[in-house]
Amino acid sequence: MQRTVFFISDGTAITTETLGHSLLTQFPDVRFRQVRIPFVSDKAAGQSAVERINEAAEKDGAPPLVFNSIVNTELSDLLSTSQGYILDFFSAFLGPMAEALGVEPRREAGRAHGVTDVQRYEDRMEATNYALSHDDGVSLTYDNADLILVGVSRSGKTPTCLYMALHFGVKAANYPLTESDLESQRLPTFLRAHKQKVVGLMIDGDRLAQIRETRRPGSRYSSLKQCHWEVESAESLLRAEGVPVFYTTHSSIEEIASLVLMQLGLQREMF
């Protein structure tokens, strides 16, 4: 069974797609063909979206699901004339929210992922630059870091830091534990000074070898023996130092990010 799903918005359609994806994962047995239509902000774009929905309806022999988050009510009504099954994001929630708040919604398009708060947007760009300039031990000055992820090479530190910087505006540095750190079973001095900001990432040794093998096939670096030694040494080092540790083998960067921020009590708003 295949069904087409549309994510339609007068903005980027990113919220719509995030929302839609989350709901679609609850129907793992259905094969979905997913189509994003962003920036539907005039009648021509709306009409073209209606046509694409109707074409999909004919092709599938079943009404497509249409996740709609167009704020403009006229354009939103236009979509309702299609053969799609409309799931309207704003009408589901704005009414109840207005009631709870006693305030009418603004009904302006593109507010979710536009630059509505310049300072917050700049903080986020600054955090991203910070993560890049403090990636992989490039800079070892951590005074301005909100947190420092440590772990062996390829344990997931870099993408997790970038994700936290881009989405939470968190200045996330990362440092790869070296063989000499592992042998000495001590955090280096420049990290001890910031120990309350240090979090460890751990990964299964077999999985680590697999990941490293795709990068440097047949090397000592990617050998099972080396990987297991590094992982075990890192675990005992971090335990001895009292550094909290999270396991990345079966977790996504979103899950790790969420856990790390909770652990450090960094209650930042998401972008």
Place this chain on the structure above:
Amino acid sequence: MQRTVFFISDGTAITTETLGHSLLTQFPDVRFRQVRIPFVSDKAAGQSAVERINEAAEKDGAPPLVFNSIVNTELSDLLSTSQGYILDFFSAFLGPMAEALGVEPRREAGRAHGVTDVQRYEDRMEATNYALSHDDGVSLTYDNADLILVGVSRSGKTPTCLYMALHFGVKAANYPLTESDLESQRLPTFLRAHKQKVVGLMIDGDRLAQIRETRRPGSRYSSLKQCHWEVESAESLLRAEGVPVFYTTHSSIEEIASLVLMQLGLQREMF
């Protein structure tokens, strides 16, 4: 007026917060205090969430908004016993979707941002590594690139590439136009070979000077004269080469990413 808003989930709460933010932006006159409570997956965590909601209700003198996307119905019912105004993400949409699809939802927690599809997750990590190793002209080999962003230094290329890699699994490279490129008014040879994948980012000269000034105060690099010259030269170069151009001055990286993918016809699913 201040109102507390909770984002509560048995997963990362990232979808919940994305959804909630998008809706909150429609009420720009209300000051919201936002609290994320992820991983509410047992009764103790549910009870603790209820207590936090009730405390906020007393403090604010008004019911907090509670964006709830707990899949487990028992825990979800537990939240409903709080003094919060519950906006239930799943119950709003899963019912209608089940009806449209003729299939019952799985009702499993944490599917949205867990590693449900290992291959897609790995593609995404690979794309992130690609973006890093092809950032800022570090590597000029673009055979495997899905797209190449070009523009003057500090026009927003790097964060946009990282965003596209992390969220769309797109291998996004970027290349900073050099003075010599600008003077010759030609794309360098290694880019001409991939011209169908090249997209330009443009920025306002005054804004560029402002951004550069925070990085290298008082330098030629950040002078108004230099910035205006670079921006104007880049624009004429890109126009002459027939490269599509997007303006980043008032746009967020999400907006740019969405526009660029649409321009190149890269219909990738979001992560």
